[in-house]
Each structure stands twice: as C-alpha cells, then as structure tokens.
Amino acid sequence: MATRMSAAARREQTIKAALAEFGRRGYEGTSTAAIAERVGVSQPYLFRLFPSKHALFLAAAEHCFDVLAEEMRDAAGGLHGKDATRAMGRRYLELLRSDHALLQFQLQLYASALDDEAVRELSRAKWAGLWRLITSLAGGDAEEAVRFVSVGMLLNVLTTFDIPFEPGDRLPASLHAWSQEETR
Incomplete structure (x- = not known):
C-alpha cells in the first residue's frame, strides 16, 4: 500500500516544481496547470497549498534564496575569510553547473522584481540576509563580500552564455584568452 505524502512534503515538492517551471518560462509564461502536472496533483489541490500563482512564485523565490544561503x-563549513569565500565560490559554481533550474529562476526573479513590488520586497529582504551571511563568512570583510558576489554574478553570465572559463585565480586570463579567440 502506497503511503500518502504529507501536505508539507507536497508543498515542498510543489515549490521545487514551480521554481523549475517559472525558471524555464517566466512568471507570465508559466501556467499553474503545468506546475500541477509536474507535481502530479490537480490544480484545485495546488490552490489548496498556495492561494494564488503569485503566492507560489513568492514561495519559489524564498526557496531559491534559502537554498543559496x-x-x-x-560550503564554508566553519571556514572564514578568503578560505570561506573560495569554498563558497566553488560550491556556487557546482550549483550553476548541476542545477540550471536554480540559475534560470534567479534570472527570472531579477526580471520579475523590476515590475512586481512584492517580489522586489521579498527579494530585497532575503538578499539582505544572504549578504549578511556572506559578509560574516568572509570574516566581516565587506570588500571580500563584494568581490565574491561580483564574481558570482559574472559566473551567472558566463554560465548563461556557455562561455568557457577556468575558475578561481585563472578566471581573468581564461576570459581574456576566450575573448581573443571569439570571432563573429
């Protein structure tokens, strides 16, 4: 006899499915029917878990930030300063390479925040928490945190455009070499 999934477990499963669907198609292009189908539930059940498509998008946004944190x-695992940011950088690169849904959703989230105050407010609050975490793990060094986040955003772009690069200290030289070889 199959065991039924709890509402909490189904909710978590739905958030993950929503993150993937919204990441691929954006808020406007994603239907709740597609999310419900991916989860294997009816639309009415999906709306018992989340009162609206917008509420589900906000839950996916919160989940995205929580996963990153x-x-x-x-990744830092007790490390601090540059050792922590190096470890976090390696982990972020692993995430980008292994979970395109997370990157796709981040890109959609940035675009949605431009026009949606609720998305912008939630994202600002979650980003502040992520920033505090990164700065703390960087040993309180705000400049190191800025460098870390800046490189992370660059990695988003490089991954999105499928630009080959070598991570870490070799990143600048590998990008320079790539740009010299790239012809159009």
Whole structure:
C-alpha cells in the first residue's frame, strides 16, 4: 500500500516544481496547470497549498534564496575569510553547473522584481540576509563580500552564455584568452 505524502512534503515538492517551471518560462509564461502536472496533483489541490500563482512564485523565490544561503553556509563549513569565500565560490559554481533550474529562476526573479513590488520586497529582504551571511563568512570583510558576489554574478553570465572559463585565480586570463579567440 502506497503511503500518502504529507501536505508539507507536497508543498515542498510543489515549490521545487514551480521554481523549475517559472525558471524555464517566466512568471507570465508559466501556467499553474503545468506546475500541477509536474507535481502530479490537480490544480484545485495546488490552490489548496498556495492561494494564488503569485503566492507560489513568492514561495519559489524564498526557496531559491534559502537554498543559496544553506549551500553557502554548508560550503564554508566553519571556514572564514578568503578560505570561506573560495569554498563558497566553488560550491556556487557546482550549483550553476548541476542545477540550471536554480540559475534560470534567479534570472527570472531579477526580471520579475523590476515590475512586481512584492517580489522586489521579498527579494530585497532575503538578499539582505544572504549578504549578511556572506559578509560574516568572509570574516566581516565587506570588500571580500563584494568581490565574491561580483564574481558570482559574472559566473551567472558566463554560465548563461556557455562561455568557457577556468575558475578561481585563472578566471581573468581564461576570459581574456576566450575573448581573443571569439570571432563573429
């Protein structure tokens, strides 16, 4: 006899499915029917879990930030300063390479925040928490945190455009070499 999934577990599963669907198609292009189908539930059940498509998008946004914070905390594993930011950077690169849904959703989230105050407010609050975490793990060094976040955003662009690069200290030279070889 199959066991039924709890509402909390189904909610978590729905948030993950929503993150993937919204990441691929954006807020406007994603239907709740597609999310419900991916999860294997009816639309009415989906709306018992989340009162609206917008509420589900906000839950996916919160989940995205929570995943990033958890991964950064885990990657640092007690390290601080440059050692922590190097470990977090390696983990972020692993995430980008292994979970395109997370990157796709981040890109959609940035675009949605431009026009949606609720998305912008939630993202600002979650970003502040992520910033505090990164700065703390960087040993309180705000400049190191800026460098870390800046490189992370660059990695988003490089991954999105499938630009080959070598991570870490070799990143500038590998990008320079790539740009010299790239012809159009």
